[in-house]
Amino acid sequence: MKKRALISVYDKEGITSFANELVQAGYEIISTGGTLHTLQAAHIPATAVENITAFPEILDGRVKTLHPNIHGGLLAKRGNKAHLKELEVNAITPIDLVVVNLYPFKETVTNEAASHEEIIENIDIGGPSMLRAAAKNYQAVTVVVDPTDYESILQALQTGEVTLEQRQQLAAKVFQHTAAYDALIASYFTESTGEAFPDHYTITYEKVQTLRYGENPHQAAAFYKQPVTKQQGLATSEQLHGKELSYNNIQDANAALEILAEYNAPTAVAVKHMNPCGIGTADTLAKAFAHAYAADSVSIFGGIVACNQIVDKDTALQLSDIFLEIVIAPGFTEEALQILTEKKNIRLMKLPLQADKVIENKYTSVVGGMLIQTKDEEQITASDVTVATKREPTEKEKEQLLLAWKAVKHVKSNAIVLAKENRTVGIGAGQMNRVGAANIAIEQAKEHAVGAVMASDAFFPMPDTVEAAAKAGITAIIQPGGSKRDQDSIDVCNQYGIAMIFTGIRHFKH
Numbered sequence: 063m064k065k066r067a068l069i070s071v072y073d074k075e076g077i078t079s080f081a082n083e084l085v086q087a088g089y090e091i092i093s094t095g096g097t098l099h100t101l102q103a104a105h106i107p108a109t110a111v112e113n114i115t116a117f118p119e120i121l122d123g124r125v126k127t128l129h130p131n132i133h134g135g136l137l138a139k140r141g142n143k144a145h146l147k148e149l150e151v152n153a154i155t156p157i158d159l160v161v162v163n164l165y166p167f168k169e170t171v172t173n174e175a176a177s178h179e180e181i182i183e184n185i186d187i188g189g190p191s192m193l194r195a196a197a198k199n200y201q202a203v204t205v206v207v208d209p210t211d212y213e214s215i216l217q218a219l220q221t222g223e224v225t226l227e228q229r230q231q232l233a234a235k236v237f238q239h240t241a242a243y244d245a246l247i248a249s250y251f252t253e254s255t256g257e258a259f260p261d262h263y264t265i266t267y268e269k270v271q272t273l274r275y276g277e278n279p280h281q282a283a284a285f286y287k288q289p290v291t292k293q294q295g296l297a298t299s300e301q302l303h304g305k306e307l308s309y310n311n312i313q314d315a316n317a318a319l320e321i322l323a324e325y326n327a328p329t330a331v332a333v334k335h336m337n338p339c340g341i342g343t344a345d346t347l348a349k350a351f352a353h354a355y356a357a358d359s360v361s362i363f364g365g366i367v368a369c370n371q372i373v374d375k376d377t378a379l380q381l382s383d384i385f386l387e388i389v390i391a392p393g394f395t396e397e398a399l400q401i402l403t404e405k406k407n408i409r410l411m412k413l414p415l416q417a418d419k420v421i422e423n424k425y426t427s428v429v430g431g432m433l434i435q436t437k438d439e440e441q442i443t444a445s446d447v448t449v450a451t452k453r454e455p456t457e458k459e460k461e462q463l464l465l466a467w468k469a470v471k472h473v474k475s476n477a478i479v480l481a482k483e484n485r486t487v488g489i490g491a492g493q494m495n496r497v498g499a500a501n502i503a504i505e506q507a508k509e510h511a512v513g514a515v516m517a518s519d520a521f522f523p524m525p526d527t528v529e530a531a532a533k534a535g536i537t538a539i540i541q542p543g544g545s546k547r548d549q550d551s552i553d554v555c556n557q558y559g560i561a562m563i564f565t566g567i568r569h570f571k572h
């Protein structure tokens with residue numbers, strides 16, 4: 063008996079030459095409406111599925127292949143006598159090869175012009191049913207969901223049969239594909255219910271690339287992206303120069319971008335090991351970078367710099383003076399590119415600035431599970447704070463306090479940031495006690511601590527941090543407030559003439 067192939071594809075690219083080869087290999091082809099039309103137009107012999115089901119396609123194509131004559135042919139176990147008998151009794155012919163790709167749900171859901179009705183009509187029902195049936199019966203059936211597999215299938219057929227191992231791999235691909243397809247549908251429906259954390263949290267990611275290794279060379283890693291997002295990020299950036307990004311590069315660059323998003327003025331952010339080491343703002347990017355560099359000219363070595371303006375010649379000259387892993391910016395002028403591409407080891411990434419704010423969740427894996435929370439998107443302005451001390455901060459201090467507060471949100475807790483003259487001057491990150499973080503920031507700032515302001519990511523449980531700040535010459539402090547012992551810190555501030563403001567929110571980052 064001739065082998066039978068069922069072809070029903072939305073994406074018809076390459077299907078006629080593939081089907082033609084299948085015919086040459088001795089397959090009889092059955093096919094659905096549009097696909098049949100394409101095949102017949104190319105003079106490829108094919109039979110309408112309707113002839114197999116003895117039932118017309120109905121409901122605008124909502125029902126075409128959902129029929130026992132199809133699914134019996136897909137699911138019958140070839141080594142099971144009872145199954146074969148049932149096929150015979152019901153006049154069902156086994157199907158040996160299935161080529162199906164699905165209605166473009168992702169493309170429709172991401173098309174802003176698409177209506178709810180169009181999105182719903184692009185939920186493929188018959189296609190996934192056939193794919194799943196064929197994949198379940200991979201021992202006997204070859205299933206092809208990805209047109210890039212046509213070539214390898216034909217090669218296998220030329221030299222014999224598609225092997226069991228190949229069929230199992232193709233089946234795995236199908237179940238990944240249908241699971242991802244359903245995950246997108248599930249999130250579309252869940253989104254409309256407004257339920258943030260449903261009982262089953264189904265997410266799907268698409269592979270961008272396999273990475274050489276993870277955080278360390280003995281760890282394997284890959285980079286995945288969200289299939290449906292309006293978010294500009296590393297996954298959508300364009301690499302203009304340099305070698306492939308590493309796992310650590312992507313983490314650090316991402317941290318730099320998240321910090322950068324806090325600032326509106328021309329800003330440069332330098333990051334090391336996911337903490338900022340220098341942030342500078344000014345009226346030009348060149349000045350902003352000079353500030354970020356001056357903030358910590360030691361740590362920036364081998365770091366990542368993210369800019370929110372086109373990198374021009376003046377900025378490029380400064381950037382090229384030091385060893386940097388990556389520079390990310392919305393663009394580079396020709397001159398800047400010329401200067402920077404002379405450096406073999408620098409990676410240059412072009413990434414447009416995010417237009418609209420996108421609310422995203424943040425995922426942290428724990429052993430055997432995952433924590434999911436909304437991202438820390440809180441931002442404050444000068445009018446959101448309350449003054450806790452006798453002295454109010456001056457306008458100049460307020461500006462620097464807000465700059466430091468935006469920065470401290472992105473520093474691993476316990477975190478202290480000192481700022482002065484539109485740049486950070488000292489950053490204390492990831493300490494187990496707050497005064498420890500303050501001491502590191504003060505030590506790093508050296509003489510620049512005098513006249514600087516301080517931001518603390520969480521409240522002061524005791525006045526020791528304020529005492530350290532006073533000793534270092536810090537003039538103003540921003541912190542959440544809310545400790546039972548706030549008054550102790552306020553008293554020390556008043557004693558030294560320090561102005562302290564409370565934000566009412568904290569920015570833990572663990």
Ligand SMILES: NC(=O)c1ncn([C@@H]2O[C@H](COP(=O)(O)O)[C@@H](O)[C@H]2O)c1NC=O
Nearest residue numbers: 072094095096097124126127128187188189
């Ligand atoms: N309803 C069904 O029985 C059914 N069977 C196959 N399809 C899909 O129809 C598409 C192909 O249709 P056509 O050959 O008419 O262009 C494929 O994407 C296939 O996944 C179906 N459509 C959607 O559910």
